[in-house]
Amino acid sequence: MKTTGVSIIGVGMTKFGEHWSKGLRDLMAEAGVKAILDSGVDGPDIDAIYGGSMSPGRLIGQEHIGALIADQSGLNPIPATRVEAACASGGLALREATLSIMSGQNDIVIAGGVEKMMDVQTPQAITTLGGAADMEWETSFGATFPSLYALIARRHMYEFGTTEEQMAAVAVKNHRNACLNEFSQYCMNLTVEDVMNSGVVAEPLKLLDCSPLTDGAAAVILAKDDVAKKYCDTPIKILAGAQASDTLALHDREDLSRLRATTHAANAVYKDTGLSPSDIDIAEVHDCFTIAEIVAIEDLGFFKKGEGGKATEDGLTQRNSQISVNTSGGLKACGHPVGATGIKQAVELTWQLRGDAGKRQVKCQYGLAHNVGGSGATAVVHILGR
């Protein structure tokens, strides 16, 4: 199989949640040190840093996050780059770090993601997240992310008969998975009724359909395949990665019930690897809202368009079923520190593919990570394998 020639040789993450006593730099350093220790590389072996973060400027008054990571980790003077594509910033850091190794410039690279979201009042966090959508044509008229995804949900319900109960089933599954993950924010044993009875945020989405605000960081150490072998008996190969873009504003799209950026990126990684959706055993998908997981598992080809809700309700996305989706708990229940999410997906898949996922371990050979920015203006998809 053609691969990128790059492997993951170490992973680490902080607990996702409300870290009142830790700042962005503490979280970032904690995740980075864990990944470095896990990999066995020495600081001086690292050639470059890529860090994903969406809005540290608005959330904590700090830009220049790449250099900050190098500084805090004692890794100066290596190149340190921040990338941003809203909630897909983490996935993008992984992608750019991979490309930098493929370019021949680097052998070992650390890719991290971080967001510190709890240091501002909730309305300010909501406004900040609005910067992922079209500020001039959506958020300045009052649209928020729950309301944008509510439009997607409404359209999906209209076209395919998807029900609110099916969306609730996503939350039930992901919060249950989160109970088996020590790093998750919200372990909750919910019923569909609990979700249905939670407060309405933007009809038809209720509180328990929405991912939370979260502090957290995650990091992975990447190495060129032949270098990886020196450090690691169980390197996890990045078989393929792809990124695609779409309009920022929902109203500029032909179709609200699918994300074209996801489809484009997914097609590219399937083509590169020769794998098909049915070959994928485990997927971390971008469930910022429950409807987003339903749309994602369709757009990624795991289920036919319109059948994602029913499949979820029927338990086909539970652990060790047809495909294990969001074993970490997903954004919904593991938490969603936006810049960290794409890297956390790679951390979870690495643990699963290595067989290190403890109580939530599933049987798997190929894993897929799917990270979305905004309402779908960016999608980044990776396929990992042993």
Added chain:
Amino acid sequence: MKTTGVSIIGVGMTKFGEHWSKGLRDLMAEAGVKAILDSGVDGPDIDAIYGGSMSPGRLIGQEHIGALIADQSGLNPIPATRVEAACASGGLALREATLSIMSGQNDIVIAGGVEKMMDVQTPQAITTLGGAADMEWETSFGATFPSLYALIARRHMYEFGTTEEQMAAVAVKNHRNACLNEFSQYCMNLTVEDVMNSGVVAEPLKLLDCSPLTDGAAAVILAKDDVAKKYCDTPIKILAGAQASDTLALHDREDLSRLRATTHAANAVYKDTGLSPSDIDIAEVHDCFTIAEIVAIEDLGFFKKGEGGKATEDGLTQRNSQISVNTSGGLKACGHPVGATGIKQAVELTWQLRGDAGKRQVKCQYGLAHNVGGSGATAVVHILGR
């Protein structure tokens, strides 16, 4: 000579200045379209976008700038990536775009930079720029960028006897060069006395020692060398590029009178190309303050450490002298829309190396671009050649 294998085949920029009737997306599109037309490529030929922008979240409420560029340019669904390293965001976009071609994933890439700084009140712009320094240990205690560079200036004066008049000579030269550049913000025929008599901002730096707030955008089209030949008779080769990091906070450095990140990046590009500083005919260096140009021309090896002030005073950095420095007018006089600056440097060098620089044309074969983030926590250096 070993090169990156990547060339610049088209360039474009907006006028730098106060664009009260144009938003970030207008500026970005204008620069991008100019670069595309200049290159002769068709939209569908472009494989990816890299955009540098420092703080669009705080300045205009919009993140997700990569996707926004793709959207506004009608270039969906290609990958679109924003990179950020404060005022070095533009240079970093050029570097990452180059690496993406070197990785084999792309043949033709657009690298752009943009910042819209005039839509907020000046104090808010100053605070936003403070996000490039160490928020927890510098800016939260009241440090601003003029005050940080004032510390650098004081130390340089103490160690080497550099004078305020020598710093003023940088401003005089750059504002004179700006008069020959239709895209510049401040054409001014200044004398050293004018600079000396301007209001003190942070001793010893006066108003005319400081670069301005600016709106603007710039873009370059990059292509793999063998593809470049199909579109362009005068491709400008990216001979080498390098990026380095240093501590965010000035007080963590061993030495205030040099920027180690510059030295590291410069050494890398000289080593890669086999060129020495004396081979460079023209340089666009990061003169966010007049002292910064003096420090830069020393750190880049054009003059011995401590002799940059005297060299400037003696006219050795004027057009067609020992080395032509900041023929565009530099950040100081052409203007400094922070995310755009690093790309503008490449635009100016391309025009000069092609022989298209009109009244400010200098004789040149090799050009160097030097872009700094913050007070030196990031430096990106490129060498271009015909």
